[in-house]
Amino acid sequence: IHNVVFESSSEASLLVAREIADLIVDKNNRGETCVLGLATGSSPIRVYDELVKMHRENGLSFKNVVSFNLDEYFPMNPESIHSYHHFMNEHLFNHIDIPKENIFIPDGTIAQQDIPAYCQGYEQKIKSFGGIDFQLLGIGRTGHIGFNEPGSHYNSITRSITLDQLTREDASSGFHGIENVPKKAITMGVGTVFSAKRIVLLAWGHKKAEVVKQTIEGEILPQIPATYLQEHLNTTMVLNTEAASMLT
Numbered sequence: 001i002h003n004v005v006f007e008s009s010s011e012a013s014l015l016v017a018r019e020i021a022d023l024i025v026d027k028n029n030r031g032e033t034c035v036l037g038l039a040t041g042s043s044p045i046r047v048y049d050e051l052v053k054m055h056r057e058n059g060l061s062f063k064n065v066v067s068f069n070l071d072e073y074f075p076m077n078p079e080s081i082h083s084y085h086h087f088m089n090e091h092l093f094n095h096i097d098i099p100k101e102n103i104f105i106p107d108g109t110i111a112q113q114d115i116p117a118y119c120q121g122y123e124q125k126i127k128s129f130g131g132i133d134f135q136l137l138g139i140g141r142t143g144h145i146g147f148n149e150p151g152s153h154y155n156s157i158t159r160s161i162t163l164d165q166l167t168r169e170d171a172s173s174g175f176h177g178i179e180n181v182p183k184k185a186i187t188m189g190v191g192t193v194f195s196a197k198r199i200v201l202l203a204w205g206h207k208k209a210e211v212v213k214q215t216i217e218g219e220i221l222p223q224i225p226a227t228y229l230q231e232h233l234n235t236t237m238v239l240n241t242e243a244a245s246m247l248t
């Protein structure tokens, strides 16, 4: 694991967006598809803003991009303003030229008994495009990546999980109270994330300082799934000064 610290998250986000844009252009020049693994939440918003800007102002095209989102709440209607489908449309997809059929986000409306087969299908889909070239991640205060909460196995694949209490508390303001936050989610597994050729994890602010310290300096433990990233050979943690403030 490699970490870089920036004074501002906006400056950091611009550099991450540039890395993604360069990869898209490079793949396009070779006539290849660029497979992106995408995250929701507050951390990647400015990266998406920058990508939208590059599309508008510099003609960056997403025609050769295929995207897989990490997770979706369960149950969750894609039309709901709380859905990650809605989030992605608002922050990115509605503003770029990615073909609709290239967008994959876990479906929060699947019938309970169909979830395992659905999740296998999601894994197969990723493999059918040759795997994820670039995976963008945030990190939860529980140490989750995607919604791989404490206890997640390093080999885990896409599946349904129960959200941690702390994760639901952190999401509660957007839902006007914790009682409205779904109890479950469908998430790519740790193994799914780990298969990505390149991983960039974003963490901003004091609230993330403790978990960032554990992720970078702590022992690799299933209690903090992000620590598994220590063994991934092409992972960069992109931090701002506040998020890095507890590193020794």
Ligand code: F6R
Binding pocket: 038, 039, 040, 041, 042, 043, 044, 070, 071, 137, 138, 139, 140, 141, 144, 145, 146, 147
């Ligand atoms: C979102 C996701 C989560 C978030 C994490 C941090 O798709 O997979 O792991 O990245 O909960 O959320 P923020 O960025 O809102 O602090």
